Amino acid sequence: MTSLTAELSAIAGAAFAAEGLPEELGLVTVADRPDLAQFQCNGALSAAKIAKANPRAIAAKIAARLRQNAILSKVEIAGPGFINLNVADAALDARIAFLCDNETIPGTNTGQGRTVVIDFGGANVAKPMHVGHLRSSVIGDSLQRLFRANGWHVVSDVHLGDWGLQMGQLISEIGHRGIAPIYFDANYTGPYPKESPVTMDDLEEIYPAASAACKADPARLEEARKATAELQAGRPGYRALWQHFFDVSRVGLEREWGSLGIHFDLWKGEASVEPLIGPMIEKLKKSGLAVESEGALVVQVAEPTDKKEVPPLILVKSDGAVLYGTTDLATIIDRVKSQNPDLILYVVDQRQHGHFEQVFRAAKKAHLNGKAELEHAGFGTMNGPDGKPFKTRAGGVMKLYDLIAMMTAEAEARLIEAGLASEYPAEERAEIARKVGIGALKFADLSNHRQSDYIFDLKRFTRFEGKTGPYLQYAAVRIQSILRKAQGEGLEPGCPAVLSPEERTLALHILALPDALEAAEARRAPNVLCDYAFTLAQAFSRFYSEHHILSEANAQLKAARLGLCLLTLRFLTRVLGILGIEIPERM
RNA sequence: GGCCCCGUAGCUCAAUGGAUAGAGCAACAGCCUUCUAAGCUGCGGGUUGCAGGUUCGAUUCCUGCCGGGGCCGCCA
Numbered sequence: 001m002t003s004l005t006a007e008l009s010a011i012a013g014a015a016f017a018a019e020g021l022p023e024e025l026g027l028v029t030v031a032d033r034p035d036l037a038q039f040q041c042n043g044a045l046s047a048a049k050i051a052k053a054n055p056r057a058i059a060a061k062i063a064a065r066l067r068q069n070a071i072l073s074k075v076e077i078a079g080p081g082f083i084n085l086n087v088a089d090a091a092l093d094a095r096i097a098f099l100c101d102n103e104t105i106p107g108t109n110t111g112q113g114r115t116v117v118i119d120f121g122g123a124n125v126a127k128p129m130h131v132g133h134l135r136s137s138v139i140g141d142s143l144q145r146l147f148r149a150n151g152w153h154v155v156s157d158v159h160l161g162d163w164g165l166q167m168g169q170l171i172s173e174i175g176h177r178g179i180a181p182i183y184f185d186a187n188y189t190g191p192y193p194k195e196s197p198v199t200m201d202d203l204e205e206i207y208p209a210a211s212a213a214c215k216a217d218p219a220r221l222e223e224a225r226k227a228t229a230e231l232q233a234g235r236p237g238y239r240a241l242w243q244h245f246f247d248v249s250r251v252g253l254e255r256e257w258g259s260l261g262i263h264f265d266l267w268k269g270e271a272s273v274e275p276l277i278g279p280m281i282e283k284l285k286k287s288g289l290a291v292e293s294e295g296a297l298v299v300q301v302a303e304p305t306d307k308k309e310v311p312p313l314i315l316v317k318s319d320g321a322v323l324y325g326t327t328d329l330a331t332i333i334d335r336v337k338s339q340n341p342d343l344i345l346y347v348v349d350q351r352q353h354g355h356f357e358q359v360f361r362a363a364k365k366a367h368l369n370g371k372a373e374l375e376h377a378g379f380g381t382m383n384g385p386d387g388k389p390f391k392t393r394a395g396g397v398m399k400l401y402d403l404i405a406m407m408t409a410e411a412e413a414r415l416i417e418a419g420l421a422s423e424y425p426a427e428e429r430a431e432i433a434r435k436v437g438i439g440a441l442k443f444a445d446l447s448n449h450r451q452s453d454y455i456f457d458l459k460r461f462t463r464f465e466g467k468t469g470p471y472l473q474y475a476a477v478r479i480q481s482i483l484r485k486a487q488g489e490g491l492e493p494g495c496p497a498v499l500s501p502e503e504r505t506l507a508l509h510i511l512a513l514p515d516a517l518e519a520a521e522a523r524r525a526p527n528v529l530c531d532y533a534f535t536l537a538q539a540f541s542r543f544y545s546e547h548h549i550l551s552e553a554n555a556q557l558k559a560a561r562l563g564l565c566l567l568t569l570r571f572l573t574r575v576l577g578i579l580g581i582e583i584p585e586r587m
Numbered sequence: 588g589g590c591c592c593c594g595u596a597g598c599u600c601a602a603u604g605g606a607u608a609g610a611g612c613a614a615c616a617g618c619c620u621u622c623u624a625a626g627c628u629g630c631g632g633g634u635u636g637c638a639g640g641u642u643c644g645a646u647u648c649c650u651g652c653c654g655g656g657g658c659c660g661c662c663a
Contacts, residue, residue, distance in 0.1 A: 033606060042605060045643080055643080079606050080643070124663075165662055270663095296661055308590040309659070317661045324663055353591070354658055380592085380656090387655085418625065448600070452593065453656075460599070464625035466611045467600090474625055482622050519603080531601070534610080545618090545627040565622095587623080 001106045003514035004087060004095070005029060005039065007071070012041050012083070015065040019058070021047050028085065030512060037074065037084030038508060044081040055081030089498045092507050097495050099510070100563055105574055108514045110521055111152030117335050117372075118144050118154060120347035121257070121264065124161035125249040126170055126203040129256050129400040131390050131456075132349075135379045138445045138580065140347035141262040142526040143377070145578045150521050155339050158253075160269035162246055163327055166207065168228030170245065171238055172220065173210035174198070175227075183237035190236055196244035200252040203245065229321040232274070242271070256400060260438060261580055270327035273334045277322060280330050280368075281315060289366055290315055301361035313358040328359045329368065336370035343373045345524070350378030350451060377524040380453035382445070390456050407437035410462045411470070418464065420587055432584045436470050437462065439581040443469030446579055447530035467534050469581055475537035476576065476583045479569040482549060486562050489550070493566040494559030502543040503564060509539045510571050517578075526579060533575045540568045 005028050013026030025043030032040065044062060048055035059081040066075045066083070074086035099106070120140020123129050129137075144156045175184050180197035182188060198206065214221040231238040250267060257263065281297065284290035289299050295318035302310040313325045335341060346356060356376040363369045384390045392398045412433035415421050421429045444461040448454040464470045483493070498504050509532075516532035519525070549565065552558040573583060 027603090029603080031606095032602095032608095036606085040606090045605070048643080082606065122663090161663060294660080298660075306590095310590095311660045314661055319661080321661090323661070350592070351657055352663085355663090358660095378592090414625090420623085420625080452600090455599070457599075460612075463612085466625095468611085468625095471611095471625065474623085478623060478626090485622060522603085527601080531610085538610095541626060542628090544622080545624095548621065550622045587625085 001099070001104075001108065001514055003518075004508070004511045005515055008039055008041075008085060008087075011069055011071070012043065012062065012066065015062045016043055016047065018065060019061055021051065021058075030508075030515070031084065033084075036078060037076065037086055039085040039087070041083040041085065042081075044077075044083060048081065059083050087508075089504065092498045092504065092511070093496075095511055096498070096507050096564075096567065100495050100567060105149075106513050106571065107149040107151065108517045108521075109151035110518055111147060111150045113151065113153060114342040115153045115155065115339055116147050116343040116345055117339055117341045118147070118156045118345045118347060119159045120144075120156065121158040121262075122161070122348060123158065123253055124166060125269070126166065126207050126245045128200075128204050129253065130397045131382055131400060131403055132397070133400055134403070134441075135382060135445060136347050136349070137257065137260060137262055138442050139377075139379055139450060139526060141260075141580045142442075142446055142529075142578060143345065143347060143524060145580060146517065146520055146526065146529070149574075149578055150517055155266060155341070156264045157266040157268055157335075158264040159331065160246075160249075160253075160267070161324070162242070162249075163232070163270035163274065163322075164324055165224060165228050165321075166211070167231055167242060167245070168224040168226070168321075169210040169214055170203070170207060171227040171231065171241055172223045173206055173213065174241070176213075177206075180241070183241045185237065186235075188237065190240065192237070192240035196248050197241075198244065198248065200248050203248065225319055225321065229319055232321055246271070259404065260442075261582065268331075268334075270324060270331070273327055273330035276330040276333050277326060280333060281326075284315070284366060287366065289362075294318070299362045299365065301358050301365065303361075310354075310358065310361075313362045325355065325359055325362075329363055329366075332359075332363050332368050332372075332374070336368065336372060340370055341372045343375065344369075346374075346376045348376065348378060350380055352376070353378050375524075377450065379450045380448075383453050383455050385455060385457070387453075387455065404438065404441070406458065407441045407462065408434050409437075410458055411437035411440060414462055414464060414470075415587070424586075432587055435582045435584050436473060436587075439469035439473050439576075441469070442579060442581055443472065443530060446526040447534075449527055450525055467530075472533055472537050472572070472576060473581070473583050474587055475540060476569060476572050477585075477587045478544070479540070479565050479572070480583075481586065482565055483562065483569070485550060491550075491562060492559060493562035494556065496564035496567060497560045499557075500543075500547065502539075502546045506536075506539040506543045506564065506568065509536050510567060513571060513575070516575075529575055529579055533572060533579070536568065536572055536575070540565075540572075 008028035009026050012028050013023040016025045017023045025047050028039050028041045031037045044055045044059035047058045059077045063075045063077055063083055066072055071087060071091045072085055073088040076084040078084050118140060120136045122136040123133055144154050147154045214224050231242060290297050296314050297316040298312035298314050300312045314323055315326045316322055353376055360374040381389045415433060421432055440461045498507050516528055520528040549561045
């Protein structure tokens, strides 16, 4: 599906070219002034600079050429040289008819089969997911859906944190507690029990205790460091214990992400690239990139042009253990080898920007990244009402599970409060509340600009009025309801025709989907799609309040309007789907 | 101290260098014997932190300052 703006840009581009001007000047966008026109082209203004000519004179020449084209019903010059354009209703009808005849799900093909690896999720083994994981999960998932819609081959990888100091902390804590002495017996080499000595619940208690112990006692921290290094060096008991942590955690994490409708293609982690680390370090040493500094092995990544001080990337600590920069580097090697991607996208907290800069520089210096662009798509934090990162009332970190439960409960309270879904079976109402609660949370998160922080506001997010997830879900549900009723009356949706201003605005917005998809991809910005979905729902609401559909006497007109309902529903469902938001059957 | 991000309506947030800076919430005034009023229509609301610069044109790009957040070698 190509957008109207793309079609018009091509037409205007040809006109500029015919005047001996750059074709790119023909870029046509949706008008900033809907009161004046549907579309605009600002190329004459830029052309004036290039050709050192009067912009209005250039605009006049372009306009004369554009008027030859039947797709345009209006071509006007305004202000210093804006070219304002309207598209003929017949042209709109033709394009809408094409969409109705084709069941293909609208998307674009900016990807053209290129491969992108998207690294998101950011969870750690043995640690419950908390609110800090929400944004990476929700934004990352939306981006993987978006890139797929745009014709990319997407490989999503959860890249679990499973190889750092926290593993050593857990191991040494378990050693202290004497829970499973067999794993600590240096003389015993296996086999080890198949059953994990700890459950996920155990780990959730043990990890904070281990972390606190290390904070309070330097000796314990030293122990944890030693255990980490030994784990990485391959001590069998520790490896076996580690495998139990991983397996137990994965079950819990899959359930948790599953409840959010989020899935990963790969469940790799830092540890999975462990076999690549040794050879990588050898190679870096040989090439002279890896050098010793203050007892550690590092790669210098500072550039003479740097304004700031860029610290070296540490590959191996003085105690022999590796850091996440090391595994990140090895992971690039793994991904290039197994996927040969064109792009690797890291959906990780903005605060780690410096870290990725180091890793990317090191990777490029060592030519590890193949043909892949390396890009950090950072995001801001979800804050509490005080503007500081979100905490529970007690001041602790809120678990993601609890946050979702809170959203769902609030959504159900709102449903009951509004007297909705009250006659539905309790089970269905709970399912609606789940979809609405999660939809509210995702939409609130995604509608903010990715890089900025935002304030969590339970009441505002779950509101059914305004720019919220529930409003959009409701808009879709309402259309579904009309179509169901129509079906009950034996009515078939027909091909829409643009007859009224409301229908025209709605049709124009439907045809603008590719622009939204492309802009969202280019900026890695789901909020663009949130805007699109909201504006689409608003345009539909205006159409809906202006034209009664089922009571329309003219059968042909009724079918045409039902067709517009169906098309709007398809597009709304599609966009919400890319945002990872489900629509209930009814509400 | 150095560097990065942010500062837009009362509140929460948008806006590839373009016209009169937009939404939502809140306030006010209308619209339901008809498809779910969780909606629609109308109405206000701004020195885009401050001061310069580049440009025909700046919320956007550059410089400085003020304010908030973050990062700055052996955690992730």
